[in-house]
Amino acid sequence: MNILRDVLKPIGKGLRITLRHFLEPKDTVFYPEERKEQFPRTRWRHVLLRYENGLERCIGCSLCAGACPVRCIYVEAAENTDTERYSPGERYAKRYEINLLRCIYCGYCQDACPTGAIVLREDYELADYTRDAFIATKEMLLEPLPVRDEVAEVAR
Amino acid sequence: MEKRVQEIVLRDSATPAIPNLEMGGNVLLTRLDEIVNWARRNSIFPLTFGLACCAIEMMSTAAARFDIARFGMEVFRASPRQADLMIVAGRVSKKMAPVLRQIYDQMPSPKWVVSMGACASCGGIFNNYAIVQGVDQIVPVDVYVPGCPPSPDALIYALIKLQQKIRTQRLGMLLELPTRPSPAIEQGDKTPALESHASG
Numbered sequence: 330m331n332i333l334r335d336v337l338k339p340i341g342k343g344l345r346i347t348l349r350h351f352l353e354p355k356d357t358v359f360y361p362e363e364r365k366e367q368f369p370r371t372r373w374r375h376v377l378l379r380y381e382n383g384l385e386r387c388i389g390c391s392l393c394a395g396a397c398p399v400r401c402i403y404v405e406a407a408e409n410t411d412t413e414r415y416s417p418g419e420r421y422a423k424r425y426e427i428n429l430l431r432c433i434y435c436g437y438c439q440d441a442c443p444t445g446a447i448v449l450r451e452d453y454e455l456a457d458y459t460r461d462a463f464i465a466t467k468e469m470l471l472e473p474l475p476v477r478d479e480v481a482e483v484a485r
Numbered sequence: 486m487e488k489r490v491q492e493i494v495l496r497d498s499a500t501p502a503i504p505n506l507e508m509g510g511n512v513l514l515t516r517l518d519e520i521v522n523w524a525r526r527n528s529i530f531p532l533t534f535g536l537a538c539c540a541i542e543m544m545s546t547a548a549a550r551f552d553i554a555r556f557g558m559e560v561f562r563a564s565p566r567q568a569d570l571m572i573v574a575g576r577v578s579k580k581m582a583p584v585l586r587q588i589y590d591q592m593p594s595p596k597w598v599v600s601m602g603a604c605a606s607c608g609g610i611f612n613n614y615a616i617v618q619g620v621d622q623i624v625p626v627d628v629y630v631p632g633c634p635p636s637p638d639a640l641i642y643a644l645i646k647l648q649q650k651i652r653t654q655r656l657g658m659l660l661e662l663p664t665r666p667s668p669a670i671e672q673g674d675k676t677p678a679l680e681s682h683a684s685g
Contacts, residue, residue, distance in 0.1 A: 356549055356550050357549060357550060357551070357552045357555075358550060358551060358638070359555070360551065360638050360641045360642075361641075361645060364638070365638060373632075398610055399603070399609060399610050399612070400612075428607075429631050430603060430606045430607045430629060430631045431603055431607050431608070431609065432603065432631065432633075433603050433609060433610055433632075433633035434631075434632060434633055435633075453632070453635075453636055453638060453639045453642070454639065454642045455630070455631045455632070455639065455642075456628050456629060456630045456631070456635075456639065456642050456643035456646050457628070457629060457646070458627065458628060458629075458646070458650065459629075460606075460607070460619075460621065460629060463629065463631060
């Protein structure tokens with residue numbers, strides 16, 4: 330038995346592969362510090378959009394609730410009045426609730442919406458300790474009001 | 486409805502977290518708590534408990550790209566006697582429910598449960614006679630992860646939340662709360678009733 334040929338050479342050959350992989354760039358995403366790039370069509374937490382003038386897009390038609398395969402959306406519509414106007418049409422969603430735990434993030438609500446009010450965005454960090462923390466109300470889902478750029482207005 | 490939600494919140498965890506650490510501190514145990522919790526939260530051994538498609542994401546969480554070995558959780562244990570964390574990944578059928586409870590009972594305390602995905606957390610799309618509507622009807626759940634299935638980073642986020650929860654736990658408070666009796670299993674669980682963990 331030749332020690333050099335039968336033992337040391339194969340060990341060196343194997344360790345060379347180990348060393349090569351050791352020096353290669355790492356595949357691991359170091360999640361809390363750095364984030365994996367999300368695909369453009371990633372579907373996670375819902376957002377209720379507004380028009381540019383701040384009015385809500387949602388008209389309370391409940392088509393999203395009808396399209397939802399798990400029935401996790403609850404919509405209660407109410408009439409707009411001239412003093413209290415939330416959306417451009419006749420009606421608006423008085424209550425809009427989504428059970429984020431029951432939701433399967435399929436995006437059917439997004440497809441069903443006639444005004445493009447509900448969209449699914451990239452926010453995937455949704456885990457929580459209690460079950461009632463997952464009921465997302467309209468206030469939580471609505472995107473914040475557009476901030477008025479007063480400096481630009483004065484300059485104009 | 487409101488009462489039921491409160492009940493679930495009260496019996497949410499086998500190891501309740503204390504919201505205010507400054508209140509009721511124990512001089513002898515406070516420093517020890519920190520050391521013990523540091524060790525506990527950085528060496529959580531999960532139990533191999535994949536039931537459906539969520540298990541694929543759970544495996545990919547343990548694989549090289551996401552790599553929960555960075556949190557000391559890579560050792561998936563096939564025996565409940567050696568596991569600390571049960572990641573219920575997938576829908577739990579009513580036939581599986583007693584098995585799940587038995588495996589949970591076999592795990593040594595302190596033990597934690599992560600309910601992964603819509604099906605395990607509340608039934609998901611399977612709102613029917615065969616599937617348990619939420620694994621918290623059988624075992625106390627610490628962290629819920631929504632998604633169908635949750636992506637590996639969403640699961641890692643939940644595991645970080647679990648680590649945060651373990652950080653706030655105290656040595657003297659590791660008591661088991663009774664779970665809500667469910668039709669899926671007989672009332673074999675004879676743990677003494679604890680009135681409220683908030684009073685302790």
